[in-house]
Amino acid sequence: MSTAHAIVVHGGAGTSRENEDGCTLAAGLALAALRRGGDALDAAVAAVVSMEDDGRFNAGTGSVLCLDGQTIEMDAAVMDxxxxxxxxxxxxxxxxxxxxxxxxxxxxxxLLAGDGATRFARAGGHPPFHQPTDKARAAHARLLASLGERPAFARLWNYERPLDQAAESACDTVGAVVRGADGHFAVASSTGGSAPSLLGRVGDTPIIGSGFYAGPDGAVAATGIGEQIVRHLLAFTVYQWIAAGTPLEQALQRGINLFDPAVAVGLIAVSYTEQATCSNRAMPRAIIREFA
Incomplete structure (x- = not known):
């Protein structure tokens, strides 16, 4: 059994590494949670909350606006x-x-979805919050320029507001994996969705085995194009390789190699003795390992 805490945080495949200080802060807050006596899940959640509050990442406060220019739909998951x-x-x-x-x-x-999830949040004391960032508004404004390039969205449009926008890519996720000194593992992930997308779109982030997985041999979190990640059950596939004894960096690279290089994808993971990241795009990250 490991005698060291390990924390790995990512800010999304394809996100500027100029935002890496946000990952470093998040990892530090996760470590602080462990030092206060929290367990691996407490630490993973603390890291993700920090990135949701940052505003630069596509999660929580920094989430992208949906195509109607009004709605923000978010996904998140935890497991230990x-x-x-x-x-x-x-x-x-x-x-x-x-x-x-x-x-x-x-x-x-x-798993709770849509209006039921929002009502559950209200019942649990989470107040209403809808304050799109200037970055999100600017990104949405740029959608106007490419309407003619996305006829499929015009055909399948399912928002109440008429279609007058089009396409910009955003698929970032934030995530954290943690190994506690007691040998327990945890993962937490959050995303503000993708743009463009239809109302009600769900990617890999809240799907067990696709965007995240934690088991007795480690924890894995994925980031990238969710529609591609779910086809490979990526997080669980990589976890199985780790459980079978594949060195961690090799397992992560093998996972990345499942995808066409044109598909943005990244992975972070911890095992009993290792911690690592791998991505085919720029991906802000932070790793902390500390003996208890």
Whole structure:
């Protein structure tokens, strides 16, 4: 059994590494949670809350606006080796979806979606929050220029507001994996969705085995194009390689190699003795290892 804490944080495949200080801060807050006596899940959630509050990452406060220019739909999930598992999909008007996912883990269910997830958040004391950042508004404004390039969205449009915007790519996720000195593992992830996307779109972030997985041999979190990640059950696939004894960096690179280089994808993971990251795009990250 390991005698060292390990924390790995990412800010999204394809996100500028200029934002890496946000990952460093998040990892530090995770370590502080462990030093206060928190467990691996407490630490993972603390890291993700920090990135949701940052505003530069596509999660929580920094989430992208949907194509209608009004809606923000977010996903988040948590899992650990103590049996806790919770997620939210297409939740709206909350500041920290990962905290709602953590609350779901203590409910009779593992995943809540849409209006039900938002109502669950209100019942749990999470106040309404809808303050798109200037960055999100500017990104949405740029969608206007490429409307003619996305006829599929005009055909499938499912928002109440008429279609008058089009396309900009955004698929970032934030995530953290943690190994506690007691040998338990945890993972937490959060995303502000993708742009462009139809109302109700869910990517890999809240799907167990795709965007995240934690088991007795480690924890894995994925980031990138969710529609591609789910086809490979990426997080669980990589976890199985780790459990079979594949060195961690080799397992992560093998996971990345499953994808065409044109598909943005990244992975972070911890095992009993290792901690690592791998991505085919720029990806802000931070790693902390500390003996207890």
């Amino acid at each position: 080796t103590r049996g806790r598992l919770g997620g939210v999909a297409c939740i709206t008007q909350v500041k920290n979806p990962v905290l709602v996912a953590r609350a779901v883990a203590d409910s009779p269910h593992w």
